Amino acid sequence: MSGSTTQRPGDAPATGDEAQQPTTIGSYTVAIARALEASGVDSKRILASVGIPQGLSADPMIRLPATTMTRLFQACVDVTNNPYFGLIVSRHLHLTHLHALGYALAASGTLMDFCRRLERYFRLASQVATISVSESTDEVSLRFEHRVPLSSETEDAFFGFLVRTMRLIDTQAFNPLRVEMRRPMPHEGAEPYETLFRSPVVFSQDYGLLVFDKADMVRQLSGSCPELAQVNDNIIISYLARLDKNDVITGVTQKIIEFLPDGDCTRDKVASALCMSPTKLQLKLSQRGTSFQQLLDDTRKELACSYLSQASRPVTEITFLLGFSDTSNFTRAFKRWTGLSPTDYRQQG
Template sequence: MQDAGALLRIAYEAMKELEIDVLEVLSRCNISEDVLNDKDLRTPNHAQPHFWQVLEDISQDPNIGISLGERMPVFTGQVLQYLFLSSPTFGSGWERATKYIRLISDAASVSISTDANVARLSVNLDGVTEDANRHLNDSLVIGAFKFCQYVTEGEFKATKIAFAHPSPKDITAYSNAFTCPIEFSAADNYIYFDANLLERPSSHAEPELFALHDQLASRKVAKLELQDLVYKVRTVIAQQLESGVVTLESIATELDMKPRMLRAKLAEIDYNFNQILADFRCELSKKLLANTNESIDQIVYLTGFSEPSTFYRAFKRWMQVTPIEYRRSRLASCKTKG
């Protein structure tokens, strides 16, 4: 599961405002500052606990989720924002958002329920249950709250906020962030509000734009589903690599697809099987050379090459240096840093 790169970018802006050592955070999370400019960036959701732990360690802020959430820019500039603004009402905007929520995160779960005059917005990341991830819950709820205020031009008011995680010893940061009652150890993260707001008309409502934004969101989700296929192909490659026989046909069989269909779906997003296989082998080779003491012969086997000469030629083509030269340069670089 992956999250939209936009989430990392708004967190980046908030970290700078808090004067946190952003480069140190990114370095500890193995993230290059350059990738923040990649509009198609998706980050692994399973890395969230590590990211927030690094943030707490560096900031020494026991409520870094609240602090960061308060300073994060509103989630704008994305198709979901445009879909919301062009929707007839606040409620219909959320109906569309729940349909296309994976544009923000594959693990995100959003829903709205009503009981009499009270509406309840549930905002969660599936599988995020550890107390150590309290910071993620906090920033998620604040982000959703600020977005609701933005699309309603400040009319949105919460009547109660509920967090899935247990109450911390000191809840001052929560009381300062929200003026409404706060609950902890709830079944999910919830934002309660007046149900009448669901019928609030959008001042930017535009039926034609709404239809266009809906189509655009649908295409983006379809593209993400195709990109999921690339991840599945790489996963099967990893499983089959040591056998030395990895082909489009063998991958297609494992994925229960016809080779022609697999080739066509990859082509839809400008991928081809040979390039995916070469990129995977290159990445694996670099990791094994830089981070292990495995012999070249063993690396040849682990990367699925039939003989060392084939591996040498491929690696030289990828990196413009031989495997031995690459290992020496990485070793020298580590010694210099040390």
């Protein structure tokens, strides 16, 4: 990038390969700076050496290219001579550094909700990996597939942050069943990882994996706040639409959420808002393996489940928030989605 490694949509385009790189939210460097200071190192000097200004805000539109983060972590390891520097960073990463995603994660109803939210919206925090959640009878797995080569410290910092955060919002006794990391084991050994995760840790795997006891993941969290989670989910989607301007699914989803309460959420209206014809919109969605009706149904279902978890919202209000003309239409649609009536779903929760 010419003159700077920070990138904000709307700025002059980056130069060279960095313009095409996945990016990470700039506020991540706040935690790195604090880890440097805690290690007795002048963080301003190290950040400046790789072209990063001190104290980037948590604005998710301020981004850093993946290669910049790799250079920064390499400089940090060199200056601290600490192969476990990424684990130090995990102590200083806070949910607030992830903007709306952090607040939504903190307000999740269960750790399973936490993981599903991370799966859906992780790219607001970083585009360098994709996250997927899978579950069996007894276990829940959180899998990390790298999209680009990453420093070992990036993996260390994020895995450590996740487990520390889960303990913060659940209980300090919470532990994963096992941890698998893509990074090689440091020559100095695995003890700091085993101490942090309090579980077996395997290195040099094809992808990162955190495996949890399912019973821990479905336990209700004391800080659960469905209303706050929903508000921040909507904020996340609006930011993703700005970040992923070429992602038609994100753009359509944002417009569906915007138009639903008016009761006038049609393919034609959404296409017009996205400055394209209905035919072009349908073609773009078809190329992504979906359709406007499918996205409308998926978005309505997700919002409906979220709204029904908010005890203060009556079903009649939810009906109109989702753009249905009456509760009977909403009830029929919800039964088609979940097999339950809205009332039964709320009581089951």
